[in-house]
Amino acid sequence: MTTPIEDLGAARIAEPDEGISVEELRLAARNHGMPLEALRYDVTPHGLHYLLIHYDIPEIDESSWLLRIDGLVNLPLVLDLDELRRLPRVTHTVTMECAGNGRARLSPRPVSQPWLDEAVGCARWTGTPLAALLDRAAVEPEAVDVVFTGADHGLDRGVEQDYERALPLAEAMWPEVLLAYEMNGEPLLPQHGAPVRLLVPGWYGMAHVKWLRRITVLDHEFTGYQQSVSYRMSKEADEPGEPVTRIRPRALVCPPGFPDFMTRQRIVDAGTVPLRGRAWSGVAPVLRVAVSTDGGTTWQDARVHPAPERYAWQAWDWEWTAAPGHHELSVRATDASGLTQPVDQPWNRQGMSNNMVQRLPVLVRG
């Protein structure tokens, strides 16, 4: 399946004062974030949801597309798109975030897709539950992992591969996991995995395999590149590190006032400034959002609204009495499991699962 072309080196860490490279910029130009003013929408409109495409968007003819379910099953299945669409339909509103969100704010900076704060979106995904199809395929009792293979093909640190990720069987059988074929009420766009992608509510984006073409049940743990090399949290290059799984809590503020084009510095008028934003966690509902207007020295509780569905993001709001001068806004989510966003960076070599608080400079005019 994989053909090494060059040595599998460790991911590079930038030098302390090294600017963003053209290679990182090339990734940023194609894999876009969600402009933060789009935090205003309950559901992120088409084209504003963040995107991370490891290789190319594959060219897929929907009329000949087939999904194979095989491996450790008694009744291997092959389904076409019409068959999949005739199965029971479910719609979930789900917040999705890239595991590398915030990476380019780390110091030293892991060299990869250089996200700042914006690798997120919340969409309505429609599809059919995976569990029923695994039941139909009659998974054997020795099953351990379920591997999801996409049609996107490329090279990463010397390893040629189709994008592949696995879930433990119990996670794959969880009723919320969908084979999704619609986003916001329309067929998936090419860049979001058309015709069918996996949806694993609560997990970081790498689990939601796009352009799905095969599901394989294994009697052992999957050790493919995207599982055992990429998407790990370690401090040292020779440590295997912890796997990336569920989304840690995060809150973001919808930038108030208006921006300067180049610096994105915000300008607001002194007085009452209504602040609003969203918060989410894949671990447990967000119970608390605190706001700081002085760079994290003091914090005040915002009003947090319940999510319309467990994995949709939660709205929050707070009224700021803004005095003239330079301020730094931060927001900090805490979920029902007790997880809270760190004010200082939780650094790891790949910049994964990093949920350090946002810092937004605002100039208040008198």
Add this chain to the structure above:
Amino acid sequence: MTTPIEDLGAARIAEPDEGISVEELRLAARNHGMPLEALRYDVTPHGLHYLLIHYDIPEIDESSWLLRIDGLVNLPLVLDLDELRRLPRVTHTVTMECAGNGRARLSPRPVSQPWLDEAVGCARWTGTPLAALLDRAAVEPEAVDVVFTGADHGLDRGVEQDYERALPLAEAMWPEVLLAYEMNGEPLLPQHGAPVRLLVPGWYGMAHVKWLRRITVLDHEFTGYQQSVSYRMSKEADEPGEPVTRIRPRALVCPPGFPDFMTRQRIVDAGTVPLRGRAWSGVAPVLRVAVSTDGGTTWQDARVHPAPERYAWQAWDWEWTAAPGHHELSVRATDASGLTQPVDQPWNRQGMSNNMVQRLPVLVRG
């Protein structure tokens, strides 16, 4: 209309070895290009068309949106969205490109939105011709410029402004110019100017004012920031420079084979490699596309297909007999006016209207 906050300095030029700054990255994370594999689509799908949003996407209530046409007219008009949609409908397929495309490949690099090659898209735009509305408003004979004001508001080099651009009256009266309210058969997405934007086929993107709210006829030349300061071509900071107008010819190749994740280097197998791409020019139809596989030393003519409409992009194809080793692909368009893409950079301080040929490294495997 404009309130200076700080001095209007010249746009900054990066030092020779200066990496991309976090500010440039912040623009790249929100203003995305078109992944170049999307050159495969005749019409760019939702969410893949390039975007340049100077300030924030404004929050507009379509039910109370109004368009005012005033200034040097005998019969000022105010229209709501229903009235606009009841006027004659026209659809044009149009290639749009940012005037700053290619800026981050220049040396030294003008510091602004850091595009590489990908600030382009081709969409089907539906709207109503502007000329009929200007006729209805009875423009006075002394009219010189027609100013288009958007609802997007911000600061640029110390000047607070609503985004505004003008066209000379004769250009504004050109029958191809539309007030567009649909893109690819659906209502405009928020990020593309909903509910209504200007469409000026053949011009760089800055002319197609988004979130249109007012059209004002002047008896003199418009000298607003986006007309007389930004979107100019000059070598020195104190020169006014030539204005940016129509799109210069450009061809791009749809990257063959598959990519390496981080470097985006392409890998193909030796043998026959079909190459394809698109070419366009806002000045005149593209007559010739030449391909080089040796970094611009030798060129071969590709087959160029006619455009389905004057301002849609034109497909081209060419068959490469690829020998093992490292190669650099370039493509070069020439239009019917005789304009051709430069192999060396046509440098100016803002990196505008730069159509230097693409350079795509490809590793051919034996």
